[in-house]
Amino acid sequence: xxxxxxxxxxxxxxxxxxxxxxxxxxxxxxxxxxxxxxxxxxxxxxxxxxxxxxxxxxxxxxxxxxxxxxxxxxxxxxxxxxxxxxxxxxxxxxxxxxxxxxxxxxxxxxxxxxxxxxxxxxxxxxxxxxxxxxxxxxxxxxxxxxxxxxxxxxxxxxxxxxxxxxxxxxxxxxxxxxxxxxxxxxxxxxxxxxxxxxxxxxxxxxxxxxxxxxxxxxxxxxxxxxxxxxxxxxxxxxxxxxxxxxxxxxxxxxxxxxxxxxxxxxxxxxxxxxxxxxxxxxxxxxxxxxxxxxxxxxxxxxxxxxxxxxxxxxxxxxxxxxxxxxxxxxxxxxxxxxxxxxxxxxxxxxxxxxxxxxxxxxxxxxxxxxxxxxxxxxxxxxxxxxxxxxxxxxxxxxxxxxxxxxxxxxxxxxxxxxxxxxxxxxxxxxxxxxxxxxxxxxxxxxxxxxxxxxxxxxxxxxxxxxxxxxxxxxxxxxxxxxxxxxxxxxxxxxxx
Amino acid sequence: xxxxxxxxxxxxxxxxxxxxxxxxxxxxxxxxxxxxxxxxxxxxxxxxxxxxxxxxxxxxxxxxxxxxxxxxxxxxxxxxxxxxxxxxxxxxxxxxxxxxxxxxxxxxxxxxxxxxxxxxxxxxxxxxxxxxxxxxxxx
Numbered sequence: 133x134x135x136x137x138x139x140x141x142x143x144x145x146x147x148x149x150x151x152x153x154x155x156x157x158x159x160x161x162x163x164x165x166x167x168x169x170x171x172x173x174x175x176x177x178x179x180x181x182x183x184x185x186x187x188x189x190x191x192x193x194x195x196x197x198x199x200x201x202x203x204x205x206x207x208x209x210x211x212x213x214x215x216x217x218x219x220x221x222x223x224x225x226x227x228x229x230x231x232x233x234x235x236x237x238x239x240x241x242x243x244x245x246x247x248x249x250x251x252x253x254x255x256x257x258x259x260x261x262x263x264x265x266x267x268x269x270x271x272x273x274x275x276x277x278x279x280x281x282x283x284x285x286x287x288x289x290x291x292x293x294x295x296x297x298x299x300x301x302x303x304x305x306x307x308x309x310x311x312x313x314x315x316x317x318x319x320x321x322x323x324x325x326x327x328x329x330x331x332x333x334x335x336x337x338x339x340x341x342x343x344x345x346x347x348x349x350x351x352x353x354x355x356x357x358x359x360x361x362x363x364x365x366x367x368x369x370x371x372x373x374x375x376x377x378x379x380x381x382x383x384x385x386x387x388x389x390x391x392x393x394x395x396x397x398x399x400x401x402x403x404x405x406x407x408x409x410x411x412x413x414x415x416x417x418x419x420x421x422x423x424x425x426x427x428x429x430x431x432x433x434x435x436x437x438x439x440x441x442x443x444x445x446x447x448x449x450x451x452x453x454x455x456x457x458x459x460x461x462x463x464x465x466x467x468x469x470x471x472x473x474x475x476x477x478x479x480x481x482x483x484x485x486x487x488x489x490x491x492x493x494x495x496x497x498x499x500x501x502x503x504x505x506x507x508x509x510x511x512x513x514x515x516x517x518x519x520x521x522x523x524x525x526x527x528x529x530x531x532x533x534x535x536x537x538x539x540x541x542x543x544x545x546x547x548x549x550x551x552x553x554x555x556x557x558x559x560x561x562x563x564x565x566x567x568x569x570x571x572x573x574x575x576x577x578x579x580x581x582x583x584x585x586x587x588x589x590x591x592x593x594x595x596x597x598x599x600x601x602x603x604x605x606x607x608x609x610x611x612x613x614x615x616x617x618x619x620x621x622x623x624x625x626x627x628x
Numbered sequence: 629x630x631x632x633x634x635x636x637x638x639x640x641x642x643x644x645x646x647x648x649x650x651x652x653x654x655x656x657x658x659x660x661x662x663x664x665x666x667x668x669x670x671x672x673x674x675x676x677x678x679x680x681x682x683x684x685x686x687x688x689x690x691x692x693x694x695x696x697x698x699x700x701x702x703x704x705x706x707x708x709x710x711x712x713x714x715x716x717x718x719x720x721x722x723x724x725x726x727x728x729x730x731x732x733x734x735x736x737x738x739x740x741x742x743x744x745x746x747x748x749x750x751x752x753x754x755x756x757x758x759x760x761x762x763x764x765x766x767x
Binding site for chain 2: 172173175176288289291292295296298299302305306312313314315316317318343346347349350351352353354356517518519520522523524526527528530531534535538539541544545548552559574577578581582585586589590591592
């Protein structure tokens with residue numbers, strides 16, 4: 133593995149982390165967007181170096197969100213929403229720098245704990261998943277979709293979005309290389325030339341996470357940026373590591389929650405930080421202080437959202453199911469290099485696996501070192517005007533889409549189509565994360581479903597194949613039942 | 629039960645099996661949403677009027693229009709100098725400038741100068757990076 137650790141490899145991690153922090157620190161720009169627009173750069177880098185860059189962007193992007201959350205009360209990324217609750221009040225009291233450093237330390241703890249869980253848990257899960265036949269693989273995808281829908285803000289809309297993603301992924305030819313018959317389906321007449329291979333994954337992702345975000349900002353009139361005078365880092369209270377005294381349980385619990393939420397497919401970082409924050413408040417001796425500038429609140433939120441980073445990679449690397457939107461984009465990096473992620477990935481690519489773990493470790497340490505030392509400079513990032521950045525980002529989106537299939541202009545139009553769809557989806561209250569995961573898993577779901585029926589010739593095989601199938605059905609039923617109970621409780625709470 | 633649950637898949641039509649099931653499930657879910665949210669859907673005209681009223685039409689439609697023009701012109705212009713990526717470069721410079729100016733709140737010389745600088749240096753650097761060190765095809 134150590135021959136992979138070259139100066140270029142390390143530079144890409146550090147550079148990626150730096151760019152990721154900048155993206156995370158600018159409200160309206162996310163880690164997902166950073167990964168989306170930097171994907172084309174990985175074409176020429178090779179898998180390990182490409183992943184080093186993308187993982188740096190991922191860790192940096194999630195961490196950078198705390199800067200505007202604390203200094204301006206605006207979450208830089210959705211996952212730092214709960215950081216605003218206590219970070220901004222601290223900032224208003226002149227404790228901005230202290231709050232930032234608390235957040236940075238908690239982010240490091242969350243990132244490292246989730247990395248440890250990834251390292252220990254993913255190979256075990258992958259070893260177990262190797263035994264899965266087409267039946268269990270189909271049920272795993274079905275389970276992932278039900279969990280995703282169950283945890284959506286609206287279960288019906290969540291599952292509709294996921295199934296819509298599957299539907300769109302089926303457009304084109306039934307792939308011969310996967311055992312299909314090579315026939316076209318769902319392709320409107322006259323569009324066969326462009327849609328023969330269906331919509332490519334990367335233009336779809338870049339459109340949904342790049343162009344759609346720019347259109348949303350344009351729609352609301354590009355809110356004016358913040359000037360240097362708005363940034364009050366403050367020197368009133370200095371940071372000391374002693375502030376973490378008595379917070380070990382909070383940090384461990386929040387990191388664990390973040391990692392667990394990351395493992396659940398399609399559930400974003402905002403859910404991780406909200407769950408970690410509400411638990412910290414529930415178990416706190418001073419819950420009344422939360423929301424007023426309580427350091428434990430920042431710790432919970434940041435440990436929770438950084439805990440997501442390792443967690444979201446667990447289902448990706450062991451089952452081939454992305455844990456969140458950003459890890460869905462990482463599938464693009466693997467696809468570019470012709471590598472399929474799934475149960476066999478870790479066993480067949482031990483060097484890549486070790487390089488990923490090492491890259492995540494370095495990214496977390498680099499994030500901590502850079503942000504801790506230069507936090508006053510990172511605070512200024514929030515003043516970068518978006519009207520200058522967005523056109524450049526759009527230009528990068530074009531490169532990403534155009535180069536994915538070595539120069540197909542239809543992929544650029546795909547980016548526009550899905551950019552508009554992403555903007556429209558928020559208006560129609562459709563859920564983008566389930567859509568994307570449905571889109572990614574759709575072709576595999578089809579192969580597993582059809583091949584199961586071809587092999588066994590009986591639909592009952594989905595229930596009787598093995599004890600794993602039975603357990604998966606129990607889990608599917610539990611996730612649906614849990615969702616119904618939760619939505620009923622939510623409805624009752626809203627009524628009263 | 630045994631014969632009722634048995635299925636035989638014809639390989640020639642196997643490409644239609646899963647899309648048909650997915651379409652059916654999608655239609656059922658759509659119907660369920662229509663029934664559940666019928667009041668909200670009935671009031672969607674007012675909702676969209678509100679969206680349009682709140683929208684910054686100049687910036688939104690302008691960005692969309694410029695993007696359409698940008699995408700449409702890149703290949704025809706690039707065809708004059710095939711395999712050089714110049715179509716991308718020539719179209720990107722005015723696109724970045726026009727979109728940056730459109731999205732900006734101030735359009736005085738002081739505000740336009742940085743946009744002009746970025747619109748010249750940004751696309752040129754990206755064109756150079758992808759054409760030479762990375763050897764990637766650009767329009």
